[in-house]
Amino acid sequence: MSFSKSSExxxxxQVLIFGGLMVTFSMGIRHGFGLFNLPITSANGWGRETFALTIALQNLIWGVVQPITGALADRYGSLKIMVAGGVLYALGLAGMALSTDAxxxxxxxxxxIGLAQTATTYSVVYGILGRNVAAEKRVWAMGIAAAAGSFGQFLMIPVEQxxxxxxxxxxxxxxLALMASLMIPIAFMLREPVITNAHPGNNQTIKEALKEAMGNPSFRLLTLGYFVCGFQVVFIAVHLAPYLKDLSTIYPSVGAPVVATTAxxxxxxxxxxxTYSAGMLGQHFPKRYLLSGIYIFRSIAIMGFIWLPLSPATTxxxxxxxxxxxxxxxPLTNAIVAQIFGVKYLSMLSGLVFFSHQLGSFCGAYFGGYLFDxxxxxLIVWNIAIALGFFAFLVNLPVKERAIHRAVTA
Incomplete structure (x- = not known):
């Protein structure tokens, strides 16, 4: 296996293997945090709101800082950003283990960990991918990278249990802190060369790029839809295991830890x-319609889950x-961002739209615990998740997947 030299x-x-490994560890470890909810809160005598607030803050910090981290990676390269992320991830996990107060x-x-995730997850990795993969393969490659993060989630759940x-x-x-430290050497395998004039004819500044994106109606619609994505997935990731445990008084078969772990x-x-299918389909069909379909089918799935009798099979x-x-x-959302605005500031703009995702994540994690307590x-939060899915279905339909045409400068 041969990899590129510094001048290439x-x-x-290389991008797919090591970018995939980076998101495998980063996304995989965090996916299992819901398993720690009851053991940690029970051991320390905390309410579920305490654990929920921690995960909510993690997602909020991730979202707020992601555009800044993305801009730094776009401007100075991703290596130092990812190394710092690996260090912070390991320190955060160790700190959680050693903490005796809320x-x-x-x-x-x-x-x-919120800061660490800004540097080790999709926005930074997709920036690397966008700069090093041909446009015709970009959405497919993004699907591959997202699938790697998905594999991490599948792999780490039984490991963490x-x-x-x-x-x-x-x-x-x-x-897990020791495992997170493996992201540091992985970062060195994604070191990008210093390439001058990498974006000929585009002397756009960061300020101009931000103004352009915020003034674009399609960007704003993507941002609204991404809020819903964050709300739904983080609420389920954090609160599914406690939800099943609570209902075991009515449906005893779902209370065993193996049910939540398997789910x-x-x-x-x-x-x-x-994620792989989304990347493949995104090369052939309008990505906005695929996004709308994802959101509406999520709401339908949630309705079936909470309305039908509960069992391990239905779970x-x-x-x-x-x-x-x-x-x-x-991959679909990030590919649309790259398609509209190009790849020069892809990490930053992906981070900006991702901020909305993390606002949704904060709400899903925190209000799940708050309203339960x-x-x-x-039940209230499940119904909110359903209604938001229908909202996201509607707001993605008018998105225009057309590249912005800028005046070419010397």
């Missing part, structure tokens, strides 16, 4: 196929359907 672009093979737990699990069962929550987090693993497994079917639709929005039920 990264090869497609404030420290929230700061390490929320602030540090095994660590919890054998070592307890604190030691499991310390082991989350199935989400990761089917997510592989969903697994729901997980498989949601898994197929889980991160399929990511006050009502004793997740």
């Amino acid at each position: 672009k990264l090869t497609l093979q 404030l420290n737990f929230t700061l390490t699990g929320g602030l540090l 095994g660590l919890l069962s054998n070592f307890g929550a604190n030691d499991a987090l310390l082991i 989350l693993a199935l989400i990761g497994l089917f997510n592989i196929f969903g 697994y079917i729901f997980a498989a359907i949601m898994g197929f639709l889980w991160l399929s929005t990511i 006050r009502t004793g039920s997740y």
